[in-house]
Amino acid sequence: MSRPTTAATEIEAEAEAEAEAEAEAEAEAEAEETTDRYTFGDSPLAADRLALLAATYEPSSARLLRMCASLAPGRAVDLGCGPGHSTRLLHAVVAPAATVGLDSSPDHVARARAAAPPGIDYAVHDVTVTPLPGAPRPDLLYCRFLLTHLRDPGRVLAGWAAAAAPERAALVIEETASMSSAHATFQLYYRLVAELQRHYGQEMMIGRTLDRALAAAGWNAEISGVRELSLPARRMARLHGLNLATWRHDPFARASFAPRMLDELAAGLHAIASGVEDAPDVQHSLRQLVLMRDAAPP
Ligand SMILES: C[S@@+](CC[C@H](N)C(=O)[O-])C[C@H]1O[C@@H](n2cnc3c(N)ncnc32)[C@H](O)[C@@H]1O
Numbered sequence: 001m002s003r004p005t006t007a008a009t010e011i012e013a014e015a016e017a018e019a020e021a022e023a024e025a026e027a028e029a030e031a032e033e034t035t036d037r038y039t040f041g042d043s044p045l046a047a048d049r050l051a052l053l054a055a056t057y058e059p060s061s062a063r064l065l066r067m068c069a070s071l072a073p074g075r076a077v078d079l080g081c082g083p084g085h086s087t088r089l090l091h092a093v094v095a096p097a098a099t100v101g102l103d104s105s106p107d108h109v110a111r112a113r114a115a116a117p118p119g120i121d122y123a124v125h126d127v128t129v130t131p132l133p134g135a136p137r138p139d140l141l142y143c144r145f146l147l148t149h150l151r152d153p154g155r156v157l158a159g160w161a162a163a164a165a166p167e168r169a170a171l172v173i174e175e176t177a178s179m180s181s182a183h184a185t186f187q188l189y190y191r192l193v194a195e196l197q198r199h200y201g202q203e204m205m206i207g208r209t210l211d212r213a214l215a216a217a218g219w220n221a222e223i224s225g226v227r228e229l230s231l232p233a234r235r236m237a238r239l240h241g242l243n244l245a246t247w248r249h250d251p252f253a254r255a256s257f258a259p260r261m262l263d264e265l266a267a268g269l270h271a272i273a274s275g276v277e278d279a280p281d282v283q284h285s286l287r288q289l290v291l292m293r294d295a296a297p298p
Pocket residue numbers: 036038042050053054079080081082083085086102103104105108125126127128143144145146149
């Protein structure tokens with residue numbers, strides 16, 4: 001039997017629903033302020049983008065990783081491995097006794113597992129959480145294009161220093177220091193991505209601001225440089241177009257960027273990607289670092 005409805009109970013119910021909605025919104029806003037949000041997705045489209053990204057950066061990553069081969073690591077970990085391109089490159093070039101790829105996305109990890117050669121394992125894991133899974137503890141850590149997606153990289157770098165093998169351990173990092181183009185379409189794209197990332201407490205150009213956090217976390221630079229890459233506009237427009245198709249559905253992007261502007265941006269990137277419109281190369285300054293953490297005192 002339903003309760004008789006009076007004006008008073010209706011008002012009460014309305015007030016209760018309003019309070020609940022407010023509390024929910026507050027909880028959501030609080031979670032957004034404290035948790036990491038990876039805005040570039042893990043759909044098949046996002047995986048296609050990461051395949052293109054891997055092909056684009058393979059020569060520069062391989063040059064850096066070749067310098068680490070003499071470290072002869074026992075167990076290497078690729079942090080934020082995605083569908084496994086960076087893990088396979090790490091394994092092939094540095095030849096650790098064992099290599100593990102970790103990613104928070106079960107879909108990316110499933111793709112990585114499907115293409116894993118002998119000697120590589122994968123696990124689903126949020127790499128901001130330590131200890132890292134498996135044993136022994138890794139003596140080489142690698143992360144490419146990951147720190148830019150974390151809101152507190154200093155805390156995470158310190159966590160990795162504690163989670164690495166007790167003897168000497170290495171950390172290899174590749175992150176963007178700057179990206180620029182003389183073409184307005186790329187300029188708009190980079191401005192919007194930077195704004196989206198800033199909203200989530202992330203730094204698109206983290207490659208130029210890492211040093212203090214690394215030193216505070218106990219990682220000392222053995223190799224530190226910026227590789228200047230001149231990348232073909234057609235390829236970069238394709239890469240960014242694939243990414244825009246994902247991040248334009250992010251709640252902040254939907255609320256903050258006019259759909260018409262995003263449609264025009266997508267069309268502009270498509271025109272460059274397909275060769276209908278010419279654009280000069282994109283200039284990418286890629287920060288590359290090899291760091292060591294000394295053995296922990298006995
Ligand atoms: C730009 S992709 C780079 C993938 C790979 N390192 C490469 O260079 O090909 C960043 C990856 O980090 C993963 N990721 C982001 N935050 C993470 C976290 N907290 N823990 C584990 N993986 C994370 C994403 O799922 C994504 O696969």
